[in-house]
Amino acid sequence: MVPRSAGAEPPPAWYLRDWDSGALYKRGRLLGEGTFGRCYQVTEVTSGRLYAAKLIPRARLATAAIGDRVERERELQRHLRHRHIVRLHGHFTDRGHLCLLLELCSRGSLADILRARGRLTEPEVRYYLRQLLSGLRYLHGHGLVHRDLKLSNFLVTERMRVKIGDLGLARRAAPPGRRWGALCGTPAYLAPEVLERRGHAVPSDVWALGCAVYTALTGHAPFEARHRPELYRRIRGARYPLPPQLSPRARALIAHMLDPEPAARPSLAGVLGHPFLTQGFTPQALPPRACHSVPIFVGQEPLRRILRGLRCWRGCGCVPVTPGGGRAPPQST
Incomplete structure (x- = not known):
């Protein structure tokens, strides 16, 4: 809300x-x-x-x-x-x-955070996306399609964990041979097959989640138009700009999730295994200040190893080694 x-x-x-x-x-x-x-x-x-x-x-x-x-x-x-x-x-x-x-999610929604911030960093999006994928896999595992995934329905708790809310449009997936052809949801997040009344299914949730990822990273929805017919034309043709500030892995994931053909989109497991999520830094937690300002990530693995090495050297008598293999000169305290 x-x-x-x-x-x-x-x-x-x-x-x-x-x-x-x-x-x-x-x-x-x-x-x-x-x-x-x-x-x-x-x-x-x-x-x-x-x-x-x-x-x-x-x-x-x-x-x-x-x-x-x-x-x-x-x-x-x-x-x-x-x-x-x-x-x-x-x-x-x-x-x-x-x-x-x-359940109270006192930090508001990801849409609220985006309004305050303009856009989110890729580590933050990875942090939130992993949690959303976990919740969405649970829903799909129970035979449910959400049908209205968007940033305003992703709610943030006091501890900066994200949860999927507003299941008012959720419905059980259609049985084989049938389709739920209702045109419902948020217009800018509707998948091409939904516009063509081919029905909502798991791939249409993947499409909407791809729109949310794009919006979080850029600050605006991938498909925008003043008039509804033009908006739907852009959605059907998957016509959206890719800002240059996005990393190649982010661009690749968005292109995969926003494929106009439902069968060509990745599964949720495929999204989770995409290089955008597996090869980039993901923070273990986010500070509350991330609701209104860009967080500073000081816990990345290379820095943790350096600090751990320094603590070991100073605190337990270990002798550091230079890149050439010899002992490092003693340091004054």
């Missing part, structure tokens, strides 16, 4: 009660606002636990499309347990709202 100014709908009460369990939640800051309703940080009064509460007015649930999507999200997330998928803790109704009680 993308933060924006509040609309005409009044905010809910300061306290929300789950009448079935008796739990009381205090409403906190607005996290975002989307198609269904608003999302707030809430605190369970008794335990002090923090959650994200997606509040959907009951009047909107009467709309068939919204009601079905909310019910699908609730039903799917009830059965999913993965460290890189936003967890649904429960749901209840209070004062005219349906409340979905979700």
Whole structure:
């Protein structure tokens, strides 16, 4: 959900009660606002636990499309347990709202970070992409296609881990011989086969993830146009610019994921094994300042080896050796 100014709908009460369990939640800051309703940080009064509460007015649930999507999200997330998928803790109704009680991702989304930063570095994209691939492989392994992968649905926790959220459009993959031909999702992330009503499948999720990788690395979507027909023409022809600042490995991965032919795109395992991910530096963790400024990577392997060697030399009596094989001259302390 993308933060924006509040609309005409009044905010809910300061306290929300789950009448079935008796739990009381205090409403906190607005996290975002989307198609269904608003999302707030809430605190369970008794335990002090923090959650994200997606509040959907009951009047909107009467709309068939919204009601079905909310019910699908609730039903799917009830059965999913993965460290890189936003967890649904429960749901209840209070004062005219349906409340979905979700795992709190307090750092916002990758779209929020991109707005603050402009674009991300390749080590950061590798860091996030590995986690997203883990969560997406779990979804696909359960026969589910997300159908709306984008940066605003990739949520970041307090510890700078990323999780896939918003499963409202997710659906089980069509059985052999059938296809789900609905045109749904975010226009700039739709795969060519989806535009041609050939249906969503695993390759269309790979395409959308490729669009997200491109957007994170460049600061803008690969397919942009003022009018929808021109946007769709560019998508069908896979016509997008490749900025020169991208590394050859990044360019190769994007070209592979954005192949207009679904069968030619890599599997998720193929993305994970691509040289962009296997041959570049990937940080073990990111500092919170990476949400608003470029992080400084001081833990790369060559530097770690040098520092480890210096600590060993100074601390345990080891004798360093020069490149020629002789002993290095003694150093003053």
